[in-house]
Amino acid sequence: MNPYLPVLVVLVFGIVLGAILSALSFFMGPKRWTKEKYDPYECGVPMVTSAAERMSVKFYLTAILFILFDIETVFLYLWAVSFHQLGWFGVVEVSVFMIILVTGYVYVLRRRALDWD
Amino acid sequence: MISYALFYLIAAFILLCSMMVVVSRNPVTSAIFLVTDLFFISALFAKMNAHFLAAIQILLYAGAIVVLFVFVIMLLNLKAEELKGARMTVPEIGVLIVSAIGFVVIAALLGADGATTGGDGRWTDEAITAAGGNTFAVAMRLFVNFVWPFELASVLILLAIVASVVIARKDSLVSSGVGSTAPAQGKGEKGKVAHGTR
């Protein structure tokens, strides 16, 4: 059978286990409603503004560079699997690939795009 | 028998999630539906013995690109209710369904019978497993027959790095209105921007 059959079985069990665990106390726990209990936790200080408040752009830049370097990791995995058959040709080919990407990385460092203020 | 049932089950889930991605109001909801959609598409790839692509689909798409979408949505703190009128109205959904079914029917009528010619026919399942597994076969194919596209892919990634860093930086040239003609206008621009992000 397809080697991914166990993955399907475990996926279903994992989600069911997560759902049970997540919903357990909703059924088993008591339900006593008091106003203060349901305010989001602000170390006791009553909430001032709503949760929606601007975040710095740094998170966004990290996510972008994460994608672009993740692609590089995927190509390196592909090369790592076929390394022994490709020999020096593969090594040269991938080092050109990496040189181009390292220039991108150096550019990011010099533009200080990833400096957390 | 079971592979038919499995295919139709996965296909139904894929279509359901794709519809929900397009129709749902809150962008984060549609992002999460996109993740489940990608999960089922990677299940489809695994069913077709494209094991490497199934892993890549989850790793790159669901684990990186849609994370970027969720980050941007949280960064611009889009709320569902802010997007009044952003929902798809019922007639639009109707147009979607009619055009989709129509296209399929017309394609069937014109006798489009899917892909039947053109492949080199070497890589049957047995050949792939004999050659050392799907990942190894794809890797050899990529590094031997697609050398130039592989190098150009890295140039494309470099270009994307430079572009996104230039456009998205806080004081980048583009977003601070320097590109516009008169500096005074730039200041006005700044005023408007401040007002804009209330």
Place this chain on the structure above:
Amino acid sequence: MEQLTAQLNEVLGMFGLALWNDAFVQVVATVLKFAVLAVALLQIPPVMVWLERRAPALMQRRRGPNRVGVSLGPIKLRLYGLTQSFADAVKLIFKEEVVPEGAHKAFYHIAPIFGVFPAFLIACAIPYGPPIDVFGYTIPLSIISVDVGFLFIFAISSLAVYGVTLAGYASNNKYSLLGSLRASAQMISYEIPLGLSLIPIVLIYGTLDLNKIVMGQENFWHWGIFTAPVSFVIFFVCMFAETNRAPFDLAEAESELVAGFHTEFNSAKFAAFFLSEYVAMFVLSALCATVFFGGWQNPFISNAALASFVVGILNAPLASFGIALGAASVTNIAALIGIGVLALKAGFFMWMYVWVRWTVPRFRYDQLMDLGWKFMLPLGLANVVGTAFVLAALKF
């Protein structure tokens, strides 16, 4: 009885299965193996909580919990507080669930699920021991044996970011939103060095499949830590960062953001996040043991030799009861030894988590991100290139 099996076969035939044909055995084996693994994984958080209380206490020359025990009728068993954390787990289930008003209901309930199921999926991908043979069927001990091995673990663990992000987004709380963004930014920026650190291992052993890598580490000097030491250093650091632990636990540090992304989650949902964190810790420790310390191989004596030695000893007394342990039991005992060895190694790394937590101060957030982007990533790339050139020089 025959009539029952005939009916059963007819029902199963509809699914392309038949009683005891290959696919049916695989499904049954998967379900049983997952049940055993799930029970084992559910025991880890309480034991780890006890260790987190007891070990730092002893390190700081104070007594941690040492009274609570179990009294089985007349016998008073003093377990040094171990059962305390099991009681905590039960308490967490019966506490009231307080959903903060303004919280996004759907994501509030989905976030713990997104946290738990990736942890269990990658826990199944690790080879726990050599294959066992039961009733003549040889069953591999890793529940999911896909030929993309690492990539499967790497892909599913990248889904854990959603559990964190959704938790922050769903609870209508400024601090947990900031905490979840910080935690997810940290997790993704340490995912690249984690991925890069495993590439030299694939280069050396030539395959992504974990079973084959453990086979490749038969000889003690071929263990991952000797062939790719720099990879071990990077992997070891990223292990802590990926699970928001020890020096990298800024996102849920008490002093910074109260409890980070899971501030608003209480009772069972908090237990779900707790469980997923500890299971992820166990999986990364087991992966580190599998890849760098020879998985279920013990250093110098091979498992089979050890098993046959043990069977040799057991046969003498058992002969009196008329039970002779055949070849099948040798492989089964070798498997048991393998599981024990891997558990020992993974336990050592779990101990490292606790040990490092109480010795190394916490990073500031910009130091943490700089370490990830400006030191780990170049080190990972250099390590890949270095290994490649060394291997190329040696082999071609």
Place this chain on the structure above:
Amino acid sequence: MVPVEHYMVLATLVFFCGLAGVMFRKNLIMVLMSIELMLNAVNIVFVAASRELADLDGQVMVIFIITVAACEAAVGLAMVIALFRKYGTVNTGFLRMLRG
């Protein structure tokens, strides 16, 4: 073995979901997400065809498609952020401002 036409029909329907998202949604981020959906539909066609014709080029193409999709999403969202910073909104309603 499921005939390849079924995969083609599935891919077409998913493609049309994406196309509708691009045309009818007013939020730029939703437009970009629908484009990702269309690219996934193309991926399904490629893998189905590569399995039907027993030729691996389809799967290699999917890897390049994912690379292009990632770069496109990265730069696209960078522009969306720049536009949000300039016009304060992400709805396509602000395009009317470009009129001379």
